[in-house]
Amino acid sequence: MTTQELNVRSKQEASGAEHTRPGRAYVPDVDICETPDSLWLWADMPGVDEKSVDVKLADGMLSIDGQVSLQPYDNLAPVYTEYNVGNFTRRFTVSSDIDAEHITARLANGVLEVELPKAARAKPRRIAVSVA
């Protein structure tokens, strides 16, 4: 596994479907890892609390949405800004081999962690060989 450097990338605006509420939406950085039992996904969503995050799986499409509260910015005047603030949204197509009933999601320190367990039929099955 190569070690990655931390570099600065400006947030990419999400294009495509518009939301009913106005406001910019950005694409969160995501890590996706597959283990024999599940598919794991981590998304960087700083500023999003667990009441404002939405994880949905519908028609083979996983969507993650996070809303950022603008209330901390109420009395603040910008002096120097390097990054944009806005909501987060991203969509992925996942294969149908996911057990949608048992998807779990956790939000800690601005990182959304989603576990998508594979359906039983998708797990590798070991077949025992007996000596005849």
Place this chain on the structure above:
Amino acid sequence: MTLFKFSPSFDPLAGLLDLQRELDRAFERSRGSGADLSGRGVFPPVNIFSDKDGHVVHVEIPGVAPDQLTIETHGRTLTISGKRDVSVPAGGSFHRRERGSGEFSRSLQLPDDLDSERAEASYQLGILTVRIPRKEAAKPRQIAVKA
């Protein structure tokens, strides 16, 4: 937000981003008055705001354990450093790796009228907020008018 304008591009933070463009132009022309930064384009990106009590620095660093963060003030310099670890489940193979991991350190020069001794920091929802109040001597003073 109760305000709703009939405009297709109403954006609650449009003012913030307009200022960012203005500041980009201003920095190209002259040195800023007040906050002087070393290492623009360095991780992690910071936003600096001011309110009536002083300055507030926001840093977006999701996924850092609070005990891995070090915030130091030394005179006019504020240094934020830490380490971001990305958890790797055993036996997994990555499809995508977009989130970086590793150590980071960033120094900021603060304006002279701030009291770095009374700075406070909190880390919530992946955003580090450092509040540095203004020095007592630098606060605006009301002058009473004598009859």
